[in-house]
Amino acid sequence: MSLFAQTADSLNVPRGGRLAVPVAFGWKGERPVAGAELRMTVENGFTWAAVASRGTRVNRSTVSITYDDLPKSGRTKARLQAPDGAWDASKPALSVELVEKGAADGSASGDSVSSTKAVEKEADVDLFMFPPPRASKPDADGVVTYDFDYGNQGSQPAKGTIRLEPFPGYSLHGRPKECAMPTKDGTVTCDLGDIPAQATFTFKVEVPEEATGIPEAVRYSIQAADSTDADPLNNDGIRFVEIKR
Structure with missing residues (x-):
């Protein structure tokens, strides 16, 4: 081995x-x-x-x-x-x-x-979406709050959207004003318009009662709407939730 x-x-x-x-x-x-x-x-x-x-x-x-x-x-x-x-x-x-x-x-x-x-190297358009700096935990009602940093660190302006895809059993708690209604599988698309150099995007996820450990909670991504992103590695990932019962 x-x-x-x-x-x-x-x-x-x-x-x-x-x-x-x-x-x-x-x-x-x-x-x-x-x-x-x-x-x-x-x-x-x-x-x-x-x-x-x-x-x-x-x-x-x-x-x-x-x-x-x-x-x-x-x-x-x-x-x-x-x-x-x-x-x-x-x-x-x-x-x-x-x-x-x-x-x-x-x-x-x-x-x-x-x-x-x-x-x-500074690109023309380089969007990023980074999760909170530490593990996220649910509150007493089983709701976990995520504060993601996002922005455009390129030299040219760009518009963009955020996509949130909860894992089975999880769902968005409430809906940010920029976001459309969830699809049948719970996926939500959020039109952000012009992407600033840096801002915070907050959303909440409901955790199933039977969930334990550190399970996958939501898949996230940010995408440029009208241009080519020079570094898509910065744009997506999976965020877990830390559950202690």
Whole structure:
């Protein structure tokens, strides 16, 4: 059995902009007996803009996701904030390692280690939609509130829409004024018009009474309505909800 972690070699981001780095990971060969830990560390002046729902902040630089049952082929995104000033494009913005659970620091090697560099570049249109910086929890009525950051970090104006797709058993609680009525499967489309440089989009989701753990709650995305988005990696994802009963 061998572990692997893989990220893009290099991605573009403007100064002070948002960068979503896709991370693929898993195992090859015989099924692993023990779980594993995915460690993601920002470097080179980059910081965490948001942390995956299942992730834990180890310190200011490192986020860890522990898997008791490591998927053979898993995916997540590291959502970063670029520095306001220049950075060294020859050095990684993010380093990733996948190790067997409980292993010491620096034990990863070979295919289980990867890194991504960032090149400073401002696109014409570059929309982003980032989840809250921490895991979201339901209130006493079983309703979870999500405050998403969104915006256009490109140099040209653009119009856009947000799409929200609750997972089975989940539904939107109320409806933001920009959004159309839900379709039969609960999907909602929200016409935002002109996208600002940065704003907050708030919506609420009703959690099923039988839900436990950290389940998937809603799939989200933002799309440019009248132009081509230079970096769609920033635009979508799945948000979980942390439920403790």
